[in-house]
Amino acid sequence: MDLFLQFLTNGLINGAFYALSALGLTLIFGLMRVVNFAHGEMYMLGGVLGWFFTTHLGLNFFLSVALVAAVMAAFGLLIDRFLIERLRGEGEEPGILFTIGLSIFLANVTLLVVGPAPLKVAGAVPEGALFIGPIIVTKLRLMAVAVGIALMIATHALIRHTRLGQAMRATFQDPMAASLSGIRVARVHAATFALGCTLAALSGMLLASIYSAQASVGGLVSLKSFVVVILGGMGSFPGAVVGGLLLGVAESLWGGYVATGMVDVIGFVLVILILLFRPQGLFSSSSERA
Amino acid sequence: MSQTATQPPVLSVEQIHVAYGSTAALHGISFEVHKGETVALIGANGAGKSTTLRAISGLLKLRSGAIRFEGRDIANQPPDKVVAAGIAHCPEERHVWPAMTVEENLNLGAFLCRSRAEREQRIGMAYHRFPRLRERARQLAGTLSGGEQQMLAIARALMSEPSLLMLDEPSLGLSPKMADEVFDVVRAINGHGVTVLLVEQNIYNALDVASRAYVVETGRTRAARPAAALRSDPELLRAYLGG
Numbered sequence: 001m002d003l004f005l006q007f008l009t010n011g012l013i014n015g016a017f018y019a020l021s022a023l024g025l026t027l028i029f030g031l032m033r034v035v036n037f038a039h040g041e042m043y044m045l046g047g048v049l050g051w052f053f054t055t056h057l058g059l060n061f062f063l064s065v066a067l068v069a070a071v072m073a074a075f076g077l078l079i080d081r082f083l084i085e086r087l088r089g090e091g092e093e094p095g096i097l098f099t100i101g102l103s104i105f106l107a108n109v110t111l112l113v114v115g116p117a118p119l120k121v122a123g124a125v126p127e128g129a130l131f132i133g134p135i136i137v138t139k140l141r142l143m144a145v146a147v148g149i150a151l152m153i154a155t156h157a158l159i160r161h162t163r164l165g166q167a168m169r170a171t172f173q174d175p176m177a178a179s180l181s182g183i184r185v186a187r188v189h190a191a192t193f194a195l196g197c198t199l200a201a202l203s204g205m206l207l208a209s210i211y212s213a214q215a216s217v218g219g220l221v222s223l224k225s226f227v228v229v230i231l232g233g234m235g236s237f238p239g240a241v242v243g244g245l246l247l248g249v250a251e252s253l254w255g256g257y258v259a260t261g262m263v264d265v266i267g268f269v270l271v272i273l274i275l276l277f278r279p280q281g282l283f284s285s286s287s288e289r290a
Numbered sequence: 291m292s293q294t295a296t297q298p299p300v301l302s303v304e305q306i307h308v309a310y311g312s313t314a315a316l317h318g319i320s321f322e323v324h325k326g327e328t329v330a331l332i333g334a335n336g337a338g339k340s341t342t343l344r345a346i347s348g349l350l351k352l353r354s355g356a357i358r359f360e361g362r363d364i365a366n367q368p369p370d371k372v373v374a375a376g377i378a379h380c381p382e383e384r385h386v387w388p389a390m391t392v393e394e395n396l397n398l399g400a401f402l403c404r405s406r407a408e409r410e411q412r413i414g415m416a417y418h419r420f421p422r423l424r425e426r427a428r429q430l431a432g433t434l435s436g437g438e439q440q441m442l443a444i445a446r447a448l449m450s451e452p453s454l455l456m457l458d459e460p461s462l463g464l465s466p467k468m469a470d471e472v473f474d475v476v477r478a479i480n481g482h483g484v485t486v487l488l489v490e491q492n493i494y495n496a497l498d499v500a501s502r503a504y505v506v507e508t509g510r511t512r513a514a515r516p517a518a519a520l521r522s523d524p525e526l527l528r529a530y531l532g533g
């Protein structure tokens with residue numbers, strides 16, 4: 001039983017980062033209908049930039065979080081403004097081809113610049129374990145999860161309660177009506193893409209403070225984010241959160257009780273099951289859109 | 291032909307040409323709207339009435355032609371600039387945001403108004419004009435009846451406090467009773483000094499509300515008449531509308 005609780009905790013912790021990353025992907029898909037295959041590279045860049053700011057430059061962790069967010073938001077804005085903007089209204093295929101190309105480009109440029117070795121993000125707190133009843137958690141993990149949860153809450157508040165968030169929901173539900181109300185739809189798209197990239201990057205940075213960042217990790221992260229989004233329901237905010245936690249726990253239990261070597265398979269097993277029994281995902285996105 | 295002909299029109303559309311991709315839809319639409327008027331664009335399905343409104347509100351670009359509003363050239367301005375200039379476009383088939391509440395829909399109708407207090411005051415005015423919307427304030431717009439959605443769409447368009455309101459087929463899909471209510475609302479709005487440009491399939495209702503009407507046929511304006519003259523001349527109407 002104690003072991004189970006430990007696995008559950010580990011799973012929920014990993015799941016929180018899956019959720020954060022998938023949130024970015026589901027926003028971009030739900031609002032812009034762009035299937036972003038470069039999502040994992042945004043995550044990877046977050047980790048690498050986090051390493052650069054904390055370990056390489058020796059900056060404070062929280063300052064680095066803010067810097068990573070700023071850099072990646074600007075990067076996302078530029079990509080949308082100068083590249084994705086041109087593909088708008090052309091259907092999904094050009095977007096897919098573009099983001100696949102972008103992912104290859106980003107992964108290889110990063111490889112060229114920082115090399116293939118794992119890069120560690122210096123965390124906010126020293127190493128060391130906390131004992132909560134029978135469960136052991138490192139302070140580092142707890143800290144990272146707390147930041148991740150805070151980011152999710154902030155994103156939710158942004159979407160629910162700010163003018164930008166309202167404009168995003170309006171654009172998602174009916175872009176023409178949004179235009180006619182004076183909302184600049186192109187800007188909303190750019191902001192959404194920037195937000196999605198930022199969430200992926202911060203997820204990558206937080207997780208790299210627990211594990212490490214690596215130029216080649218993007219592909220797997222993209223796949224897992226897609227798994228979460230399919231589990232939760234395309235475009236659904238609660239779906240991304242629940243889907244992320246579910247994937248984290250499933251992987252942790254599978255790794256703990258069945259086979260460590262095949263953890264990455266479990267996500268695809270879940271996807272096959274959900275496509276068989278509930279193809280719209282756990283949360284259908286029509287009820288609680290983005 | 292109108293009593294205000296001496297004053298410059300608030301809206302003048304001159305020989306506009308618009309295409310969807312490579313398919314031309316408008317081949318020269320021209321008309322004028324004077325301050326305080328209700329002008330109707332009538333014509334068969336596919337004639338180009340909605341396209342004309344979309345060109346004015348900036349959803350579609352012009353190939354050629356000119357659009358002037360209150361003396362300013364607004365041709366090819368983006369929609370937010372057109373709204374800011376004082377034109378609201380209530381589109382065909384309502385297009386309310388289905389997964390937002392009535393109140394959120396109204397609030398977003400005043401997106402360009404930065405002051406929260408001002409927005410709330412306008413929402414209060416919308417509820418005053420449409421009491422049924424107040425009862426449904428917290429309900430999702432997608433769950434409203436067709437008539438209520440139309441009222442919401444009009445109320446939302448008014449949230450930008452336009453001086454010109456463009457309504458595209460506001461009676462589409464409504465029961466005759468609901469349609470009458472909608473036209474009563476249009477009269478009341480016009481009575482409050484808002485100039486109205488009305489597109490309607492329901493010609494007799496349109497001619498009832500409007501002071502003048504233009505007949506649109508396959509992307510061109512064919513005739514401009516006082517509404518009363520058109521109404522009392524079924525032969526003319528039939529000739530133009532093929533019905």
Ligand SMILES: Nc1ncnc2c1ncn2[C@@H]1O[C@H](COP(=O)(O)OP(=O)(O)O)[C@@H](O)[C@H]1O
Pocket residue numbers: 310313315333334335336337338339340341342
């Ligand atoms: N979104 C569109 N894409 C391509 N063609 C369109 C589109 N909307 C309208 N059209 C075409 O433009 C012409 C005018 O249509 P429209 O302005 O909708 O007419 P009306 O509102 O008078 O019924 C029609 O031939 C129609 O088929």
Ligand SMILES: [Mg+2]
Pocket residue numbers: 339340341382459
């Ligand atoms: Mg039409």
